[in-house]
Amino acid sequence: MHTVIIIGGGPAGCEAAYQLASDGIQVHLIEKNNETGGNLNNWYQLFPDRKNAQDLNKRLQEQLNHPGITLHLGMEPSRVEKDGQGRFSVSLSDGSLLEGDALLVATGFKTFDAKRKEEYGYGIYENVVTSVDLENMFRNHAIRTSKGDVPRRIGIIHCVGSRDEKVCNFHCSKLCCITGVKQAIELREMLPESEIFCFYMDMRMFGPGYEEMYREAQEKYNIKFIRGRLSEAAENREHQVQVKVEDTLLGRPLRVTLDLMVLLVGMEASNETQGMARELGVKLAPSGFILPLDPHYGNNLTGEKGVFITGCCSAPMNLTDTLNDARSAAVCITRYLNMK
Amino acid sequence: MYYDNFVLPFTIGLITLLVYLCVRYYKWIRSFPKIDRIKIRRGLFSRKTLVSIKEIFMESLLHHKIFKTNPVLGYMHMTFAFGWFLLIIFGKIESMVYHTSAFNPPYFAIFFRYFHPAKETFPGSETFAFIMDLILSFLLLGILLAVIKRFYSKMFGMKRTTKQRPYDLLVLTVLWLIFPARFIAESFSSGINGGGSFLTHSAGEFFATFLPLRNLSYGAWWTYSSLLGLFFLLLPFSRYMHIPTEIVYIFLKNWGVEQRKQYNGFSEIQTNACSRCGICINTCQLNNSCDIKDTQPVYFLRRLRNHEDFSVQSENCLLCGRCEAACPVGINLNAIRLSTRPDLTRVTKETYAYIKPKAQAETPAKVAYFAGCMSHLTPGIIRSMQEIFDKAKVNYTFIDEEEGVCCGRPQAICGNWKAAKVLMDRNQERIESSGAEILVTSCPICYKTFKEDYTLKIKIMHHTEYIDMLLQEGKLPLHKNDLKTVFHNPCELGRGCGVVDAPNHVLEQVSQRIPTRYDGKNSLCCGGSLANTVIDSQQKTKISTDTVKAYSAYQPDVIVTACPLCKKTLGKTSTSVPVKDIAEIVAAS
Structure with a gap:
């Protein structure tokens, strides 16, 4: 019987593990945290259907109760070696050794560190939060300013750390647009009296139902979308955030005082993704994500034989695409093992 | 009368050269603004002239600055310049002692060995012969080094030597041949008539063993004279124009003539x-990081001289000033580059019509704080400065807290002085209305233009200087901690305005400062310069990455700088070592 080692227990790793195990393959799933789910653990509701993120998470976890899957929680691979027969041996942080016929990298993404965009004041101004912080606020059902008041005016800033050569990120993180729309709607539902602005460069509504949601946000939820990139933010004595932005559709400079500013942080390859790429000698794209062998026929393959990739370690993806990608990786691996 | 037709090429060449130079320099000086011409008149009979003569001796002859950068290269330049100088001086003295008159034609001293019958002795003739041979051997050694340098520049500690045009290579060859030609002519004469010393005499005896010297000697003198004459005729159109021009430049510079905005x-x-020594090539980060090889001052100035298209080179410069700091001639490279930048922007006075005068005047205070646009993009710096002002109980007003007007320098360095002036006037008005005694700014770019282009009558300080002053006055309580720091001195602050000691003092008092080879005026450019409109953001990132690498090699806990632009630029590529402003370090201690 064949064995596959999966590194990373986020949605991609979990789904791939289940698919492989269902095909009768022995799976070792390594996850650095004490629970699986990865970044999904930080999310409240999912777009486009507003499903509770934890429902999906729970389902993915339940799938792992398969006899073919061995979970290694709280573990990190300290060393990966490949022998002449193409077998992999992975040493874990507790000293144990796993052996497998193929390796699936599912180490995912990390969100952009908003402090690197100092002009937006994250970590300096009290009422600047990231989209991740906001999800946490949603879970606690408390949208409050630092003083504990209800924010009367909220601004959501798109493309923080994405499509921004000033932080060396040229890529689009793809999901922030729709996340912004989703979060604006959620905010509106919780704070019917507040004014909500989205400051964007482009609205990229690529998925099914996304464009409809964007339209609804404008028509039904009265979210104001302003095309223009934030230039700078300052904090006033009341700890409100004063932003300067140009409305590029009207060609007019704007100055808006916000009670709460939300930064839609982009996605970058996680440290583990970069570390695994180094360890395995796999190529990185200029964006820092792992470069697939071919963008059409080989997006789960790498230049290294027996090393497969899935999920956001190769590019920003929404959950629909991530789960698809995991199934696709499982198919690739099964075929690879059968031909061995 | 000592005369022979072969002296004609030399004499004609020399006279033509002198006439040409006089006309050229006269025309150039006449184009100076009146204020500079007055300065020349005032400086002419002052101590400044003596200072210039000393500098000419040190730099044009001994090449002391090149020596400091690179001893082998310095030696090479010195043998040429100082050697030739000594040859002329001692030759002249020798001819005067022999002739017992100062008034002999210039060629007489140069071709002395031809005219002087070897059997005639005069006081010290043997000593003179020895000295002249010694100097000649010294020069020949210099030529040998120059030939080696052309082919193996690495031996001189230069990654690259200047690439010359064919015409310059021709003149270079003529120059290289002059001294071997003199050596051959003198040796041949000595071989026939005797005379000379250890070099020419021995060589003469040697040549006489196998060459028909009587037939060759006269031709050798013709060759020597022709090479000299040819060199003089070609000089004004070659890079050797630098020899007389550097001397003129040293005088003018010391008399106080300035490079102004116009070319x-x-x-x-x-x-x-x-x-065209090429020292600037190796200091240029565009060369070292981006492999751009046509924009360094040596090539840019050559394009200017030869009236070739320089539009790209004019803009393709970070204006970091590293070349200027290293230039042994002390040419105002940044100012010259800037003076060639045409105003390509469409910004006019009307563009800024929307900037309304502030409704109320500034709150009167002792200190006016002007953060600058870039500091508004690094609010951490502003926050720290506010803390420092509060801690030191300073009575200050924040000029651009709500509404900032750009200092004007970004426009100015793109050639748009007219637009810059509008902004400058607006800022000046605001600053003056505060009635402050000191203007403190966090941005070295603003600082430079406040000092140089504004007409403010109050004290202008960068925050590094201001913090240093507060510390010296004991107004700022602080604690030294174990943080290991390296200091990246911003181009506009260190090289641009000469602020070198203040940041070092401050850092030494609050942290463990690690000295680096990039300290003071040797600092690198962060790559974020607003002055270069040619290179793209990836090339700027490459410079920034290399700069971070250079500082990280000292293994600091934090890279400290004193410019919001440097902080942002270095910060974007420095993922493992944090980059902070000196104000942030002080505020946190």
């Missing part, structure tokens, strides 16, 4: 004073 005769003089 004028003084710029031409400096352009011609460049010896």
Whole structure:
């Protein structure tokens, strides 16, 4: 019987593990945290259907109760070696050794560190939060300013750390647009009296139902979308955030005082993704994500034989695409093992 | 009468050269603004002239600055310049002692060995012969080094030597041949008639063993004279124009002539004073990080001189000033580059019509704080400065807290002085209305223009200087901690305005400062310069990455700088070592 080692227990790793195990393959799933789910653990509701993120998470976890899957929680691979027969041996942080016929990298993404965009004041101004912080606020059902008041005016800033050569990120993180729309709607539902602005460069509504949601946000939820990139933010004595932005559709400079500013942080390859790429000698794209062998026929393959990739370690993806990608990786691996 | 037709090429060449130079320099100086011409008149009979003569001796002859950068290269330049100088001086003295008159034609001293019958002795003739041979051997050694340098520049500690045009290579060859030609002519004469010393005499005896010297000697003198004459005729159109021009430049500079915003005769003089030593090539980060090899001052100035298209090179410069700091001639490279930048922007006075005068005047205070646009993009710096002001109980007003107007320098360095002036006037008005005694700014770019282009009558300080002053006055309580720091001195602050000691003092008092080879005026450019409109963001990132690498090699806990632009630029590529402003370090201690 064949064995596959999966590194990373986020949605991609979990789904791939289940698919492989269902095909009768022995799976070792390594996850650095004490629970699986990865970044999904930080999310409240999912777009486009507003499903509770934890429902999906729970389902993915339940799938792992398969006899073919061995979970290694709280573990990190300290060393990966490949022998002449193409077998992999992975040493874990507790000293144990796993052996497998193929390796699936599912180490995912990390969100952009908003402090690197100092002009937006994250970590300096009290009422600047990231989209991740906001999800946490949603879970606690408390949208409050630092003083504990209800924010009367909220601004959501798109493309923080994405499509921004000033932080060396040229890529689009793809999901922030729709996340912004989703979060604006959620905010509106919780704070019917507040004014909500989205400051964007482009609205990229690529998925099914996304464009409809964007339209609804404008028509039904009265979210104001302003095309223009934030230039700078300052904090006033009341700890409100004063932003300067140009409305590029009207060609007019704007100055808006916000009670709460939300930064839609982009996605970058996680440290583990970069570390695994180094360890395995796999190529990185200029964006820092792992470069697939071919963008059409080989997006789960790498230049290294027996090393497969899935999920956001190769590019920003929404959950629909991530789960698809995991199934696709499982198919690739099964075929690879059968031909061995 | 000592005369022979072969002296004609030399004499004609020399006279033509002198006439040409006089006309050229006169024309250039006449184009100076009146204020500079007055300065020349005042300086002419002052101590400044003596200072200039000393500098000419040290730099044009001994090449002391090149020595400091690179001893082998310095030696090479010195053998040429000082050697030739000594040969002329001692030759002249020798001819005067022999002739017992100062008034002999110039060629007489140069071709002394031809005219002087070897059997005739005069006081010290043997000593003179020995000295002249010694100097000649010294020069021949210099030529040998120059030939080696052309082919193996690495031996001189230069990654690259200047690439010359064919015409310059021709003149270079003529120059290289002059001294071997003199050596051959003198040796041949000595071989026939005797005379000379250890070098020419021995060589003469040696040549006589196998060459028909009687037939060759006269031709050798013709060759020597022709090479000299040819060199003099070609000189004004070659890079050797730097030899006389550097001397003129040293005088003008010491008399107080300045490179102004316009490209004028003084710029031409400096352009011609460049010896193309190539030191600037190795200091240029565009060369070292981006492999751009045509924009360094040596090539830019050559384009200017030869009236070739320089539009790209004019803009393709970070204006970091590293070349200027390293230039042994001391040419105002940044100012010249800036003076060639045409105003390509469409910004006019009307563009800024939307900037309304502030409704109320500034709150009167002792200190006016002007953060600058870039500091508004690094609010951490502003926050720290506010803390420092509060801690030291300073009575201050924040000029651009709500509404900032750009200092004008970004426009100015793109050639748009007219637009810059509008902004400058607006800021000046605001600053003056605060009635402050000191203007403190967090941005070295603003600082430089406040100092140089504004007409503010109050004290202008960068926050590094201001913090240093507060510390010296004991107004700022602080604690030294174990943080290991390296200091990246921003181009506009260190090289641009000469602020070198203040940041070092401050850092030494609050942290463990690690000295680096990039300290003070040797600092690197962060790559974020607003002055370069040619290179793209990836090339700027490459410079920034290399700079971070250079500082990280000292293994600091934090890279400290004193410029919001440097902080942002270095911060974007420095993922493992944090980059902070000196104000943030002080505020946190």
